[in-house]
Amino acid sequence: MPLAPFGFALHGGAGFDPQHDYTPQIEQLRTVTAQARTQLQEGAAAIDVASQAIIAMERCGLYIAGRGASANAEGDYELDACLMDGARGTAGAVAALQGFKSPIQVARALMDHSPHVLLVSQGAARFAREKGLEPIDDPSSWFTPALTGESFACADAGGHGTVGCVVLDQHGHLAAATSTGGLLHKYPGRVGDTPLVGASTWADTQVAVSCTGHGEAFIRRAAAVQVAHRLRFGHGTLEEAVAAVLADVQSANGAGGLIAMTRQGEIRASYNAYGMKHAYLLPDGSIHAAAR
Ligand code: ASP
Numbered sequence: 001m002p003l004a005p006f007g008f009a010l011h012g013g014a015g016f017d018p019q020h021d022y023t024p025q026i027e028q029l030r031t032v033t034a035q036a037r038t039q040l041q042e043g044a045a046a047i048d049v050a051s052q053a054i055i056a057m058e059r060c061g062l063y064i065a066g067r068g069a070s071a072n073a074e075g076d077y078e079l080d081a082c083l084m085d086g087a088r089g090t091a092g093a094v095a096a097l098q099g100f101k102s103p104i105q106v107a108r109a110l111m112d113h114s115p116h117v118l119l120v121s122q123g124a125a126r127f128a129r130e131k132g133l134e135p136i137d138d139p140s141s142w143f144t145p146a147l148t149g150e151s152f153a154c155a156d157a158g159g160h161g162t163v164g165c166v167v168l169d170q171h172g173h174l175a176a177a178t179s180t181g182g183l184l185h186k187y188p189g190r191v192g193d194t195p196l197v198g199a200s201t202w203a204d205t206q207v208a209v210s211c212t213g214h215g216e217a218f219i220r221r222a223a224a225v226q227v228a229h230r231l232r233f234g235h236g237t238l239e240e241a242v243a244a245v246l247a248d249v250q251s252a253n254g255a256g257g258l259i260a261m262t263r264q265g266e267i268r269a270s271y272n273a274y275g276m277k278h279a280y281l282l283p284d285g286s287i288h289a290a291a292r
Pocket of ligand 1: 054192
């Protein structure tokens with residue numbers, strides 16, 4: 001029996017700066033989680049709730065996803081996003097996308113309306129244009145970088161974070177979605193873990209996972225799908241699987257965190273970084289939200 005008829009967890013990225021006031025981020029996490037709760041109560045599909053939650057997070061400009069994304073070393077904004085529908089086993093992703101307001105919408109359109117899983121750069125932008133998705137006319141006025149400064153790695157800098165969610169709907173279907181501008185001052189063309197199915201984002205019939213942190217380490221350890229494989233092949237509980245995967249990421253010199261949700265409605269929000277902005281629904285329907 002599920003712990004609850006549905007479930008929802010959201011993260012706003014790894015990293016925590018004790019000098020920083022995260023009240024606006026926490027409020028936003030609460031607002032988006034409350035919206036997801038309403039949609040799930042009304043019977044919405046997990047993949048739709050995931051898409052809409054990430055669109056809201058991309059739009060708000062408080063995180064390094066979507067509007068709040070940081071520029072790369074050349075001052076350009078190259079965005080990564082991925083989502084996965086656990087019930088259908090389908091996924092859509094974009095990497096190094098420029099010129100569109102919602103990378104997760106482009107990823108969703110790719111999943112729904114093409115035979116492909118991942119498009120990059122100009123191909124992703126061309127697809128978004130063909131699908132009539134909302135362009136950015138003037139990047140300098142659209143982007144409001146949530147993180148600025150000299151630090152290369154947002155997970156170290158207490159940055160405002162990648163965004164991601166995991167969802168269980170009333171039909172027992174799971175979905176996961178993740179979106180980011182990537183690491184501050186990243187090398188042009190650098191693709192992190194976020195748009196890679198199995199590295200940062202995974203959903204199947206048993207578990208959904210969304211990761212944040214040093215992307216290269218999450219790629220090297222196939223972190224998101226590793227959680228699923230540990231459960232599938234009987235290597236312990238969700239808590240044990242998540243702890244083992246984060247230890248594995250750490251062994252690749254990676255700091256970060258992840259959220260995970262099982263088909264039974266069990267949730268984990270864990271990190272080996274200084275913190276991770278996150279929120280989730282408790283079994284009584286109330287919302288837990290915290291910066292660490
Ligand atoms: N994982 C992201 C990347 O490496 C960054 C982050 O989650 O903070 O692009």
